[in-house]
Amino acid sequence: MSIRHANTPSPEPPANDQPGAEAHSDAPLAAGLRIQTFGCRLNFYESEVMRRHAEAAGLDDALIINTCAVTSEAQRQAEQAIRRAHRQAPERPIIVTGCAAQIAPERFAGMPQVARVLGNEEKLTAEAWGASDDQARVQVNDIMQATSLAPQLIDGFDQQTRAFIQVQQGCDHRCTFCIIPYGRGNARSVPMGDVIEQVRRLVENGTKEVVLTGVDITSYGPDLPGAPSLGQLVRRLLAAVPELPRLRLSSIDSIEIDQHLLHVLANEPRFMPHLHLSLQAGNDLILKRMKRRHLRADALRVCRQIRALRPDVVFGADLIAGFPTETEEQFQDSLALIEDCGLIYLHVFPYSEREGTPAARMPQVAKPLRKERAARLRAAGDAALAAFSQSQIGSRCTALTEQGGVARSPQFLPLALPGFAAGQLVEVEVQTNAAAAPGNAAPSLAGQPLSAAVLS
Numbered sequence: 001m002s003i004r005h006a007n008t009p010s011p012e013p014p015a016n017d018q019p020g021a022e023a024h025s026d027a028p029l030a031a032g033l034r035i036q037t038f039g040c041r042l043n044f045y046e047s048e049v050m051r052r053h054a055e056a057a058g059l060d061d062a063l064i065i066n067t068c069a070v071t072s073e074a075q076r077q078a079e080q081a082i083r084r085a086h087r088q089a090p091e092r093p094i095i096v097t098g099c100a101a102q103i104a105p106e107r108f109a110g111m112p113q114v115a116r117v118l119g120n121e122e123k124l125t126a127e128a129w130g131a132s133d134d135q136a137r138v139q140v141n142d143i144m145q146a147t148s149l150a151p152q153l154i155d156g157f158d159q160q161t162r163a164f165i166q167v168q169q170g171c172d173h174r175c176t177f178c179i180i181p182y183g184r185g186n187a188r189s190v191p192m193g194d195v196i197e198q199v200r201r202l203v204e205n206g207t208k209e210v211v212l213t214g215v216d217i218t219s220y221g222p223d224l225p226g227a228p229s230l231g232q233l234v235r236r237l238l239a240a241v242p243e244l245p246r247l248r249l250s251s252i253d254s255i256e257i258d259q260h261l262l263h264v265l266a267n268e269p270r271f272m273p274h275l276h277l278s279l280q281a282g283n284d285l286i287l288k289r290m291k292r293r294h295l296r297a298d299a300l301r302v303c304r305q306i307r308a309l310r311p312d313v314v315f316g317a318d319l320i321a322g323f324p325t326e327t328e329e330q331f332q333d334s335l336a337l338i339e340d341c342g343l344i345y346l347h348v349f350p351y352s353e354r355e356g357t358p359a360a361r362m363p364q365v366a367k368p369l370r371k372e373r374a375a376r377l378r379a380a381g382d383a384a385l386a387a388f389s390q391s392q393i394g395s396r397c398t399a400l401t402e403q404g405g406v407a408r409s410p411q412f413l414p415l416a417l418p419g420f421a422a423g424q425l426v427e428v429e430v431q432t433n434a435a436a437a438p439g440n441a442a443p444s445l446a447g448q449p450l451s452a453a454v455l456s
């Protein structure tokens, strides 16, 4: 799982392209049904599902805060958002959902500003959103008892370029720094037929790009008849929906990539050449203390193997800086991984202890040193991304437009491309963006349309 945090700089779509209401922000909230989403793509997908249930139940003036528990900071920000929202609109009911609500419901139930607390299973049921008078204020069941995953078919994400769809939930691993399994339960998969139906419906409604998401998507399938792998799901999906122009995956565990996925990577142009790897560190002893399933040599081997099959592929990765006991020498192994694996998109986290996890009981690295190491990783990642961006100048590709005059290349590079509505595929030549300057948010690259014609 990518332990991404809402405000971590990353190649994720910008907030205005996030599905499911708005990402967490400090701006005063407009009236009506609002959803503030923290955390990962799965949470954004689920926010879209909740919005449909809430609207169908006639909930037209409420604030839903869909929390994240990946760091104590994420939980603190959710509590801060609750207090702020209540000060802004004391009469509006606040409903708290998500992993922080699942793991510590009493904490939110104890806040007078909170009207209701819903667990991660409950939040996705229509029943939970029925008239609140006869609903329990706190509805949070034991997530570890969840054994199946009901598909939540949606038609699309409002004016969104890409759609995140859930194919998997929960995790059977127990990495020593991670609290997620206690918020999401054990691994379970959406049946292939439902995933295909979901994608077909999205494509019929104009979606050009789908991102398969979950908690640990490479563990897709063992709970389904025939135990299909993630690669088999992807192959079947692309065959069953030939109209789908572009497919991406959310973060994957490199050591669990199967032969079918490698086959698709090598042979399917609609499978985007951009993989985000949950690597976490570059030193074997630290990886062992994290209880990860791979070693440094595995990460290098997998990246080399994939690049040989798909030379235009780019890699992103999650890296934790300052994991307990990490020495400067061990940190250097993580730093060197950027060049050795050819990583260009980094999600970097200064280690944050989570109460109840084994790593929180290990000898800790001083917080300032964690932050300093995280800054060095980010700087190296930015340099790698800048070098890759430079190497793309003069190349040609099909870019997918988003809101705000930006488009994305197959490698997910942002390209300035004004004058096109969101959700269009345009053939472009990659050029330097003259409007880009230090300090402005303009992408460093621009797309020069090769013809007036929009591909689709």
Ligand code: SF4
Binding pocket: 001, 002, 003, 171, 172, 173, 174, 175, 178, 179, 180, 181, 215, 216
């Ligand atoms: S336990 Fe490990 S694999 Fe599972 S969600 Fe957490 S970090 Fe990911």
